Amino acid sequence: MPRIGVFICHCGHNIASTVSVEEVVRFASTLPGVIVADHNLYSCSEEGLDSIRKSIEQNKLDRVVVAACTPRTHEPLFRSVCEQAGVNKYLFEFVNIREHCSWIHAKEPANATEKAKRLVAMGVSKAALLEPQTEGESSVTPTALVIGGGLAGLRATASLVAQGIDTHLVEKESRLGGLLNDISALAPYSEDASTLLKELVDEVKASNKAHIHLNTKLQGVTGFVGNFNVVLNEAGKEKEVRAGAIIVATGARDFIPTGEYGYGSVPGVITQLEFERVLKTGEKPGRVVFIQCVGSRQPGREYCSRICCNTSLKNALKVVEAGGTATIVHRDIMSSGTVWEELYRNASEKGVQFIRYMLSDPPRIHKKATGIAAEVYDEALGERIEVDADRVVLATPLVSRVDSAEVGKLLKVPRDKHGFFLEAHVKLRPVEFATDGVFICGSARWPSSAKETMSQALGAAAKAAIPIKRGKVVIEAITAWVDADKCAACGNCVVSCPYEAIEIVEQDGKRVAKVNETQCKGCGACVAACPNDAMQQRGFTTRQLGAMIDSLVKHALEESP
Amino acid sequence: MTEFKPTILAFCCNWCSYAGADLAGVSRLQMPPNVHVVRVMCSASVKPEYVMKAISQGIDGVLVLGCHVGDCHYMTGNHRTAKRMPVVQKILKDIGLNEKRVRLDWVSAAEGEKFQKVIVDFVDEVAKLGPNPLKEVRF
Numbered sequence: 001m002p003r004i005g006v007f008i009c010h011c012g013h014n015i016a017s018t019v020s021v022e023e024v025v026r027f028a029s030t031l032p033g034v035i036v037a038d039h040n041l042y043s044c045s046e047e048g049l050d051s052i053r054k055s056i057e058q059n060k061l062d063r064v065v066v067a068a069c070t071p072r073t074h075e076p077l078f079r080s081v082c083e084q085a086g087v088n089k090y091l092f093e094f095v096n097i098r099e100h101c102s103w104i105h106a107k108e109p110a111n112a113t114e115k116a117k118r119l120v121a122m123g124v125s126k127a128a129l130l131e132p133q134t135e136g137e138s139s140v141t142p143t144a145l146v147i148g149g150g151l152a153g154l155r156a157t158a159s160l161v162a163q164g165i166d167t168h169l170v171e172k173e174s175r176l177g178g179l180l181n182d183i184s185a186l187a188p189y190s191e192d193a194s195t196l197l198k199e200l201v202d203e204v205k206a207s208n209k210a211h212i213h214l215n216t217k218l219q220g221v222t223g224f225v226g227n228f229n230v231v232l233n234e235a236g237k238e239k240e241v242r243a244g245a246i247i248v249a250t251g252a253r254d255f256i257p258t259g260e261y262g263y264g265s266v267p268g269v270i271t272q273l274e275f276e277r278v279l280k281t282g283e284k285p286g287r288v289v290f291i292q293c294v295g296s297r298q299p300g301r302e303y304c305s306r307i308c309c310n311t312s313l314k315n316a317l318k319v320v321e322a323g324g325t326a327t328i329v330h331r332d333i334m335s336s337g338t339v340w341e342e343l344y345r346n347a348s349e350k351g352v353q354f355i356r357y358m359l360s361d362p363p364r365i366h367k368k369a370t371g372i373a374a375e376v377y378d379e380a381l382g383e384r385i386e387v388d389a390d391r392v393v394l395a396t397p398l399v400s401r402v403d404s405a406e407v408g409k410l411l412k413v414p415r416d417k418h419g420f421f422l423e424a425h426v427k428l429r430p431v432e433f434a435t436d437g438v439f440i441c442g443s444a445r446w447p448s449s450a451k452e453t454m455s456q457a458l459g460a461a462a463k464a465a466i467p468i469k470r471g472k473v474v475i476e477a478i479t480a481w482v483d484a485d486k487c488a489a490c491g492n493c494v495v496s497c498p499y500e501a502i503e504i505v506e507q508d509g510k511r512v513a514k515v516n517e518t519q520c521k522g523c524g525a526c527v528a529a530c531p532n533d534a535m536q537q538r539g540f541t542t543r544q545l546g547a548m549i550d551s552l553v554k555h556a557l558e559e560s561p
Numbered sequence: 562m563t564e565f566k567p568t569i570l571a572f573c574c575n576w577c578s579y580a581g582a583d584l585a586g587v588s589r590l591q592m593p594p595n596v597h598v599v600r601v602m603c604s605a606s607v608k609p610e611y612v613m614k615a616i617s618q619g620i621d622g623v624l625v626l627g628c629h630v631g632d633c634h635y636m637t638g639n640h641r642t643a644k645r646m647p648v649v650q651k652i653l654k655d656i657g658l659n660e661k662r663v664r665l666d667w668v669s670a671a672e673g674e675k676f677q678k679v680i681v682d683f684v685d686e687v688a689k690l691g692p693n694p695l696k697e698v699r700f
Contacts, residue, residue, distance in 0.1 A: 099586025524606025
């Protein structure tokens with residue numbers, strides 16, 4: 001018979017002002033297996049945790065139920081208290097009576113109290129069937145893999161090798177640097193891009209820990225955090241490398257206009273990146289009109305590429321400083337932040353002209369006898385004006401690379417509707433994928449400035465170094481397992497597993513499903529797919545969930561009128 | 562006769578809909594106290610047997626909530642849920658129950674208001690259907 005302790009939290013007034021905590025405690029003490037039921041003003045406070053710890057020890061509890069807030073934030077805390085008191089942390093069950101009860105039924109205290117009782121009863125019924133689990137450990141290949149040799153990939157690699165980690169840097173082109181090769185200077189301070197690139201490449205090449213693979217593409221990835229097996233295609237030759245962690249730094253490319261504003265038909269109409277190449281040559285820029293948001297912030301590609309305004313400001317300043325004239329035709333200048341606003345003001349003061357246009361009435365470009373004319377409806381003047389130019393520069397957005405789809409598929413990591421990769425959590429896990437051991441940085445995630453790219457790359461490298469430096473990874477204990485006696489080797493579980501963690505094997509002269517626990521992520525898809533109840537998930541067994549259903553039936557239908 | 566208050570069981574996946582329910586709570590969005598959330602790791606782990614067990618024992622309605630298709634934490638788990646639950650509904654219909662007693666929906670971690678709406682709508686719908694007829698023949 002289990003010895004269950006139930007601890008109901010007041011959460012100050014958050015729970016107690018709606019739910020009668022004392023009544024729930026009295027009810028809980030009558031439930032089968034419950035040795036002690038108690039309450040705390042704040043269970044998560046030092047005092048609350050201490051009283052739970054003492055109660056576990058005094059009452060020799062072997063199961064602990066806390067009814068309080070949400071396991072998504074507080075489960076690790078209460079689990080650690082269980083462990084301190086000598087109870088396996090998987091013998092802990094959380095009941096949410098705040099977010100899922102008191103806060104959402106604030107005007108119905110009596111009903112909320114009844115519901116809290118039922119939720120506690122369900123939790124206790126599950127707790128009685130919980131089993132201790134051991135978290136496995138797996139060794140880690142002390143090597144990292146960085147995909148993409150642009151600014152993000154170089155910065156990440158430089159950081160990893162500086163930490164003494166062998167790093168494979170994979171670049172699909174024949175040279176390192178990516179877009180940085182084409183850029184003249186970096187906003188806002190106009191540092192020379194080629195100097196930065198050279199420094200980074202030199203830093204990486206100087207390390208015997210860096211293994212650079214040019215003309216190389218990702219061909220296959222298997223394995224999991226700590227032990228990825230990666231097949232590379234290096235100039236047509238297959239090569240296998242192993243890695244403990246992977247960083248995706250595949251970057252983005254500039255959008256090439258499809259005929260907009262005379263691109264491709266009117267000489268002198270070029271993209272921003274093409275203009276960067278012009279600036280690199282030192283050629284006199286002449287009279288330049290920049291058109292912003294070409295191919296972005298419009299139906300089909302709604303996002304703001306973020307870096308184009310600042311790039312135009314930087315280049316317009318270059319033009320003015322070289323004795324030319326610059327006009328920026330924009331929809332809104334997005335140069336937020338201290339240094340960027342200063343860049344905007346600086347451009348204004350140095351004589352860069354700004355004209356606002358509307359998406360409904362975009363500028364028109366004509367070829368003239370000499371040069372180009374940009375006809376713009378100036379909202380402020382309320383009339384159509386013509387600006388003469390030698391060059392019209394189209395500020396096109398960064399768009400995702402076509403092969404990011406392939407990379408996403410191979411690594412099983414998600415992308416958004418525009419093809420940019422999606423991190424696990426915008427704020428809490430900004431440089432990680434939800435898939436353990438795979439990290440993201442730079443413009444592959446979202447158009448980023450050089451500075452942002454560098455920060456993200458450093459973050460991703462620091463995160464990727466964690467499993468490698470630790471030398472081991474903890475394996476989820478809520479994995480699936482097979483009751484071999486019930487298994488008919490039908491294979492439903494094999495096809496249902498998104499991680500290819502299940503295979504049919506020969507065992508004691510019988511074919512049965514077998515779960516590779518280091519690959520299993522504990523989703524339970526195989527459990528639902530199994531027609532024989534042979535597949536079970538630790539912590540979510542069919543008996544445990546069945547007991548919760550029985551408990552709800554008993555307390556909602558049988559014991560209430 | 563007092564107003565019928567259905568008893569409802571909701572399976573919420575850990576990553577999206579359970580978090581969406583938490584957000585509804587944090588946002589203090591009010592809803593009827595009929596729904597009992599059971600946390601599962603993925604909506605794909607909800608066995609049809611759980612739903613049938615609950616309904617056959619007299620639970621008035623079962624909700625299965627997962628991440629939006631394409632957002633599943635386990636990549637494609639909810640694709641299976643999306644195929645599986647209509648089958649469960651068909652079984653209900655075949656045995657003479659209203660298939661509306663089982664509902665599948667998607668609630669993301671950012672959709673506290675959607676969670677509230679789903680709960681309010683479903684409780685209302687099940688209340689209109691009346692008590693689960695199997696409640697009387699349970700034993």
